[in-house]
Amino acid sequence: MPEGHTLFRLARQQDELFVGREVHVSSPQGRFTAGAEAVDGRVLDEVTSYGKHLFARFGGDVVHVHLGLYGKFTTGTGTAPEPRGALRMRWEATGPDGAGVWTDLRGATACELLTDPEVDAILYRLGPDPLRKSDPRKAYARIAKSRVTIGALLMDQAVLAGVGNVYRAEVLFRAGISPFRPGRDITPEEWTALWRDLVTVMRAGVKAGRIVTTRAEHRPRRKGGLRREDASYVYRRTGLPCRVCGTEVRTEVMVGRNLFWCPTCQAV
Template sequence: MPEGHTLHRLARDHTKWFAGEALSVCSPQGRFAASLVDGRVLKRAEAHGKHLFHVYGPDAVVHVHLGLYGTFTVGEPPVPVPVGQVRMRLAGRDRYTDLRGPNTCEVITAAEAKELRGRLGPDPLRRDADPERAWARISRSRTVVGALLMDQKVIAGVGNVYRAEVLFRHGVHPLLPGRDLDRAEWEALWADLVALMRVGVRRNRIDTVADEHLPKAMGRAARVDRHGGEVYVYRRTGQPCLVCSTPVAHQELVGRNLFWCPVCQPARMPVPA
């Protein structure tokens, strides 16, 4: 599933390409009420976590959640006949974009969009994010940090890659209960998520490895993975840690794969209740 940087990149691009235009909006697949926004001017696109919002006005916001399979493709005129199951097509003067396979594509009101966003945690990529909201939940929770970081009601936009990588970068074991995380550790984790995800928006991929651990510096082969980018532990089960050479560990947590280094992220004794 795309992580938050992907949605913010889409919001940035869609605003740049389409904002201020009266757009042709259709649903070749017939599963989206395109007529409610067809011909209207797009004010802006914005993201919150893994949710994308095309804002046409107070009574019309297109809400998209890509889910596991959703993708946008983009092209230039002339606009071709749709190929495949296109849920939504936007066409402006200079570009068009097709949305296929999303989990959600619906027209809602601004009030409904606000209510939806109110159920999400703070997003490290939004200027209005309040990390204290996330800390308030984490600091009193018995749930492990590895699960809390993936809970979109706690922090919006963090997925499996950022979860694994930010915990490694700060030496935090993913099975540490939230209430045993130090305040200083939380502040460092949040600041790093902000920085890493901003890089993700800019590069349109996830990179988390310091310069001294890059392939050229270490004389190793570059990572080959459909997610792209250089990472420390994500999908590196059994491979040597780039810092200490210990084999990367793996287990399943809440239905998702968890990766960490047992030496760089040592387990701690729990704090007595």
């Protein structure tokens, strides 16, 4: 599932290409026909993200998208290709340089037209977003009272918005915190450090367009730049030696997703 940095980049890209322009909105698949007709031909005012949610504002109407596990935007310039397959929503406009621009949405969990109160209701249910001006104390107030493991709490979007399976595994490793520790055992100092690290690595993800959490001293020296397999400490490295201590990285399912951790560096 795309994590918060991906939605942040998508919002920024769509903002640059479409905001301030009349946008032709369609739903070739037919599942968003009424919503598309309501905003078709109107000027797009802004595109923003919060956590894993995308909001595109056309006056008083807001197109809300949640990509879920399989959703994806594809964007291009020139004439849009002939619609094929389950194409939920398409935007077309004249871009900044006078050429055509388009973006296609497929496979999203949610693609719907909302009012401002409905958008506010979604935001109210979400925890603070490390990529936004958010108050981390709101998240800690819930974490500090919870018997639920910190590994599960970090995946709860009502506690923290935008963090997914990769960032969960990696920031806990970087902090040396076991994912199995109850939230109430996380000290204020540990939470402050976790939050700051989330801000750092997620901002880096926005800039790079990929998640890289390994520090330079823990990466092998290779020609040709950083490889995907060198970008993380524990995520998808089951059975491989920990980059720091050499212990085999372990995995098990937690809240429906594979959790990865080092039992030595992250001892309970």
